[in-house]
Amino acid sequence: MAGKTGESTRARKTYVPWESLPASRETIVGIGTVLPVVALYVLIAVVPIAFAFWASLHDIHTLNPEWEWVGLENYSEVMEIATFWGSLWRGVVYMVGSTLIQLAVGLWMAIVLNRITRGQKLLTAVVFTAYLIPTIIVSLVALRVFDPAGGVFQALGAEQFGLWGATEAPLGSREWAMPLLILIGSWKFSVFITIFTLAQLRAIPDRFYEAAKVCGANRWQMFRDITLPRLTGIILVVVLLRSIFMFNKFDIIWQLTQGGPGDATTTLPVLAYKTVYTDQAYGFANAIAVVMFLFLLVAAIAYFTLFNPSEEVETTT
Amino acid sequence: MPDITIENLTKVYEESGDEIVAVNDVTLTIANGEFVTLVGPSGCGKTTTLRCVAGLNTPTSGTIRFGDRDVTETPVQERNIALLFQDIALYPHMSVQENIAYGLKIAGFSRQERIARVEEAAGLLQITDQLEKMPSELSGGQQQRVALGRSLVRDPEVFLFDEPMSDLDAKLKAELRPVIEKVTDEIGCPTLYVTHDQEEAMTMSDRVAVINDGELEQVAPPKEIYDEPDSEFVSRFIGQPSTQFFDGRIRAVNGTGELVVGDYEYEVDGLGGWNGDEVRVGLRPQHITVNNDTDAGIPATHLLDEPLGDATHSFFETEFGEVIVVTGPDFEGDGKEYGLVFQSDSICLFDTDSGVRIA
Amino acid sequence: MSRNEPPGGVFGLSYDDESRVFEALKLLSTVIIVVVGVWPIYWMAQLAVTEYETVEDAVTVVPTPETFTLDNFSVLANPEMYTYMFNTVVVAIGTIVTVVVVSLIAGYGLARLSFPQKENFARILLIGYLFSPIVIGIPLYQIWQSIGLLGTRIGLIIALSALSMPFTVWLMWKYIMTIPEAHEEAAWVDGASRWRGFRDVVVPQCRPAIIAAALFAFALAWNDFTFAQILLPSTETTTFAPGVLRAMSQAQFLPDAHLMAISLVMTLPPLLFAYFMQSYLLKGFQVRAL
Numbered sequence: 034m035a036g037k038t039g040e041s042t043r044a045r046k047t048y049v050p051w052e053s054l055p056a057s058r059e060t061i062v063g064i065g066t067v068l069p070v071v072a073l074y075v076l077i078a079v080v081p082i083a084f085a086f087w088a089s090l091h092d093i094h095t096l097n098p099e100w101e102w103v104g105l106e107n108y109s110e111v112m113e114i115a116t117f118w119g120s121l122w123r124g125v126v127y128m129v130g131s132t133l134i135q136l137a138v139g140l141w142m143a144i145v146l147n148r149i150t151r152g153q154k155l156l157t158a159v160v161f162t163a164y165l166i167p168t169i170i171v172s173l174v175a176l177r178v179f180d181p182a183g184g185v186f187q188a189l190g191a192e193q194f195g196l197w198g199a200t201e202a203p204l205g206s207r208e209w210a211m212p213l214l215i216l217i218g219s220w221k222f223s224v225f226i227t228i229f230t231l232a233q234l235r236a237i238p239d240r241f242y243e244a245a246k247v248c249g250a251n252r253w254q255m256f257r258d259i260t261l262p263r264l265t266g267i268i269l270v271v272v273l274l275r276s277i278f279m280f281n282k283f284d285i286i287w288q289l290t291q292g293g294p295g296d297a298t299t300t301l302p303v304l305a306y307k308t309v310y311t312d313q314a315y316g317f318a319n320a321i322a323v324v325m326f327l328f329l330l331v332a333a334i335a336y337f338t339l340f341n342p343s344e345e346v347e348t349t350t
Numbered sequence: 351m352p353d354i355t356i357e358n359l360t361k362v363y364e365e366s367g368d369e370i371v372a373v374n375d376v377t378l379t380i381a382n383g384e385f386v387t388l389v390g391p392s393g394c395g396k397t398t399t400l401r402c403v404a405g406l407n408t409p410t411s412g413t414i415r416f417g418d419r420d421v422t423e424t425p426v427q428e429r430n431i432a433l434l435f436q437d438i439a440l441y442p443h444m445s446v447q448e449n450i451a452y453g454l455k456i457a458g459f460s461r462q463e464r465i466a467r468v469e470e471a472a473g474l475l476q477i478t479d480q481l482e483k484m485p486s487e488l489s490g491g492q493q494q495r496v497a498l499g500r501s502l503v504r505d506p507e508v509f510l511f512d513e514p515m516s517d518l519d520a521k522l523k524a525e526l527r528p529v530i531e532k533v534t535d536e537i538g539c540p541t542l543y544v545t546h547d548q549e550e551a552m553t554m555s556d557r558v559a560v561i562n563d564g565e566l567e568q569v570a571p572p573k574e575i576y577d578e579p580d581s582e583f584v585s586r587f588i589g590q591p592s593t594q595f596f597d598g599r600i601r602a603v604n605g606t607g608e609l610v611v612g613d614y615e616y617e618v619d620g621l622g623g624w625n626g627d628e629v630r631v632g633l634r635p636q637h638i639t640v641n642n643d644t645d646a647g648i649p650a651t652h653l654l655d656e657p658l659g660d661a662t663h664s665f666f667e668t669e670f671g672e673v674i675v676v677t678g679p680d681f682e683g684d685g686k687e688y689g690l691v692f693q694s695d696s697i698c699l700f701d702t703d704s705g706v707r708i709a
Numbered sequence: 710m711s712r713n714e715p716p717g718g719v720f721g722l723s724y725d726d727e728s729r730v731f732e733a734l735k736l737l738s739t740v741i742i743v744v745v746g747v748w749p750i751y752w753m754a755q756l757a758v759t760e761y762e763t764v765e766d767a768v769t770v771v772p773t774p775e776t777f778t779l780d781n782f783s784v785l786a787n788p789e790m791y792t793y794m795f796n797t798v799v800v801a802i803g804t805i806v807t808v809v810v811v812s813l814i815a816g817y818g819l820a821r822l823s824f825p826q827k828e829n830f831a832r833i834l835l836i837g838y839l840f841s842p843i844v845i846g847i848p849l850y851q852i853w854q855s856i857g858l859l860g861t862r863i864g865l866i867i868a869l870s871a872l873s874m875p876f877t878v879w880l881m882w883k884y885i886m887t888i889p890e891a892h893e894e895a896a897w898v899d900g901a902s903r904w905r906g907f908r909d910v911v912v913p914q915c916r917p918a919i920i921a922a923a924l925f926a927f928a929l930a931w932n933d934f935t936f937a938q939i940l941l942p943s944t945e946t947t948t949f950a951p952g953v954l955r956a957m958s959q960a961q962f963l964p965d966a967h968l969m970a971i972s973l974v975m976t977l978p979p980l981l982f983a984y985f986m987q988s989y990l991l992k993g994f995q996v997r998a999l
Contacts, residue, residue, distance in 0.1 A: 059822050059824065060822075060824045060825065062818070062903075063818050063824030065818070066814045066815050066818025066822065067815045067818050067819070067830060069814065069815065070811055070812075070815045070834070070874055070878055071830075073811065073870060073871040073874060074834075074871060076867065076871065077845060077849070077867065077868055077871030077872070078836075078840055080848075080852060081844075081845045081848035081849045081852060082844075082845075082848070084848040084851065084852055085847065085848040088851070141738065142742055145735060145739060145742060146742075149739055154984070155984070156739070156742065156743065156746075157983075158980065158983040158984035158987055159743075159746050159747055159750070159980075159983075160742065160746050161979075161983035161987060161990070162750070162979050162980045162983045163746060165924075165927070165928050165931065165932075165979030165980075165982065165983055166932075166975075166979055167931055167932050167934075167949065167950055168932050168934055169950035169953055169954065169972075170972040170976060171749070173953070173965075173968050173969070173972050174749050174752060174753050174969070174972070177752075177756065177965050177968075177969065180965075183768055184768075185752070185768045185770075188768050220745070220749065228990070228991075228994060229994060231991060232990075232992075232993075232994035235991055251724070251727060252727060274838060277839060280841075281841030281842070281843065281844070283842065283843045283934075283935045284934035284935050284938075287934075287935075287938075288934065288950075302841060302843040302844075302935075305843055306843055306847075309847055315847075315851075319847060322841075322843065322844040322847050322848070323844075325841065326839065326841070326844050329839045329841070330836075330839060333838075333839055
């Protein structure tokens with residue numbers, strides 16, 4: 034048979050014995066491509082969280098390698114102490130306040146940036162810079178302008194509006210620390226929402242608006258019927274992300290107030306950090322970290338079931 | 351250069367648990383230097399067949415040989431083929447020059463050799479002045495010429511086309527067809543050309559292979575496919591406007607058969623031994639004539655004319671439904687009554703169930 | 710539309726009036742964005758070029774000839790500050806390279822190859838968004854210590870790269886899906902291996918996605934405070950953010966004007982990126998990457 038002669042002349046260069054492997058070549062190469070990501074995840078997520086859980090079952094002094102098994106005692110203690118619930122509450126206030134302001138400002142900036150004609154590139158660059166600037170620099174500028182000694186906002190607030198005393202540091206006041214933290218963070222992080230919504234706005238074809246104009250739609254109707262539906266998916270996603278990020282936020286709070294005054298701005302991440310380094314209770318801090326992670330996981334799953342943002346994103350393409 | 355042999359090629363896809371037979375037991379040989387067109391409606395398995403020959407898909411069963419070499423399992427890189435894609439697929443980040451030379455670069459040709467070969471191909475394709483441009487700056491026709499150049503310089507063993515002109519307008523198609531023929535002649539290897547456009551199939555091919563639902567219906571030279579279709583499907587698919595079909599019956603008369611369509615009788619050769627059988631009657635619109643006398647043929651009411659300049663397509667309403675007739679360039683029906691006369695020697699008869707040609 | 714209906718614009722205005730109101734609102738919005746967006750950067754810049762004694766206890770708006778100085782930038786020569794900045798640059802570059810390479814390869818695999826559990830893998834990646842530097846950092850401190858990565862820049866690069874993955878892998882995956890497969894198949898027909906096709910045809914076309922991923926990684930690394938604070942505990946080898954904060958608390962001679970000068974320098978790279986790369990960035994982010 035002709036097929037047999039063909040068989041014998043088949044020349045194949047094989048360096049890897051693909052044929053004798055238990056899976057197809059494509060499967061092996063495919064898994065190979067994601068292995069680095071898996072490795073990073075295992076190293077940075079699976080191992081630490083497993084480690085944190087294991088450590089949370091022990092009483093550990095931060096600087097002392099002695100581990101003493103205490104079972105779930107750390108957890109029952111976490112649930113009992115007032116600072117935990119207080120920090121959780123402050124964290125939720127910080128998260129909700131920040132996310133709402135950022136959503137409103139971010140959306141507004143995206144819409145304006147999408148519509149202006151002159152200086153669009155420069156202004157977009159300046160706005161984007163706010164997101165790219167290191168948090169520490171935002172904090173340094175904020176510390177400077179709210180400093181009672183020569184800080185321009187401190188002076189304005191004291192002299193023009195009488196919000197605080199002439200020598201009072203607003204970031205050190207129980208009344209003003211939290212609102213100022215929310216506002217300062219929003220200056221930087223609103224841009225996150227702007228970037229994503231602006232990218233979506235740019236992707237809406239003009240012909241939709243032209244068709245709406247032909248139908249006699251006004252600007253508000255065009256926004257409501259064309260722009261907003263196209264943005265819903267991405268808004269649901271960025272709101273979720275911003276909420277998670279703000280709930281996890283540690284850097285800007287630590288830099289500006291270190292959780293103070295007292296514990297007026299101590300959220301859960303700050304509490305966990307202070308527990309490690311101030312209270313030297315490493316096991317207990319890990320229990321807080323595990324609780325935080327579980328809390329976020331439950332909240333995120335609930336959010337996904339309620340809104341299913343990924344589906345929105347898929348279908349609005 | 352070798353010929354292509356496709357033997358009992360079958361490709362089955364699995365989609366969410368269901369098995370879909372895309373290509374079913376196709377056997378086809380393309381001789382060296384021959385231009386064979388695989389034509390059929392969309393989703394008929396023609397592209398799958400071509401991708402199996404190219405090595406982009408692996409057949410479920412069957413063999414593909416280039417000459418004596420069994421390439422069924424050979425990766426596409428080692429088949430030494432050229433392939434023109436439906437969406438042209440020029441590398442958008444490379445200039446025309448780099449696009450054409452990429453295969454040579456992979457094969458390890460020197461820079462000078464590459465430039466020389468690109469120049470030569472560009473000359474043949476009349477794109478010498480486009481070499482420095484990026485693909486996005488070219489028109490659709492020019493892009494297709496570049497894609498041809500990419501194939502030309504590599505001197506392939508097998509030339510494959512996957513509906514390369516489906517996105518071009520009619521005028522450009524007509525312009526490119528001779529270019530494609532020139533290039534395939536130049537290379538002189540077996541060519542498999544896939545298209546859904548029967549006009550392309552008819553104009554360029556040495557042989558046309560009509561495929562439907564994953565199965566080959568007929569493989570024959572264009573003229574034969576047109577005049578002597580093997581099946582109702584081939585007859586309907588090839589030719590413009592499409593073959594007109596009627597329901598008929600065969601009556602035995604004096605040892606031979608007579609075709610009866612409604613109240614009308616036609617003498618058709620080769621109907622001996624048939625009697626009382628229902629048949630499908632196929633007749634090309636070119637083989638129907640229009641008589642001013644309604645009694646001369648099937649009475650028909652004129653509906654509308656589509657003048658094309660060299661001929662007119664006229665639509666009539668008859669007792670058998672709407673019938674299209676190719677009439678002379680000056681014909682104007684004006685909605686009047688006519689009689690349609692069938693040229694009985696051009697009638698084809700098909701089995702009502704299988705669609706296979708009877709006579 | 711029938712004639713007796715009210716004008717169709719917002720608030721019953723005619724379309725022309727509506728446009729005028731809209732233009733006015735747009736102008737007002739632009740002014741607010743410029744003022745609020747630019748002001749802190751301007752303030753930082755003007756403080757950076759004002760004599761530090763003046764900055765310490767008086768409000769200045771514009772540097773006058775008497776108070777203008779470039780001496781504040783001498784802080785860049787401070788060996789500690791120089792080390793912090795150098796470390797930040799090394800960590801940023803390391804993170805960008807790791808993120809781009811790893812996510813390109815993984816994105817290609819997700820887009821072009823079929824393997825079991827692919828979709829679930831992609832979904833599990835999204836859990837990465839939940840990782841808080843503080844939640845990961847606290848256990849990681851001990852883990853890094855036991856395997857000797859504590860206090861190394863590599864350790865920080867690994868941590869920051871992992872944090873970028875959920876976003877960048879999805880970005881690459883979805884972006885590569887938009888590149889026609891025929892481009893790659895054409896390369897294979899030309900004789901290119903899968904790897905060669907990936908390198909010569911896919912990667913060059915991924916430029917917007919690569920730049921978007923690189924910027925994302927850059928923002929993360931340039932911004933990072935928490936991981937560096939925990940994983941680079943020693944003052945000498947840390948990055949800019951924790952370094953500056955520690956220097957401030959150690960009550961050295963570190964006037965605010967000097968801080969503003971160094972901050973201004975650290976702000977320039979992001980500003981330049983944002984200006985020159987924004988079109989790529991927006992193109993990359995247009996892909997449904999989440």
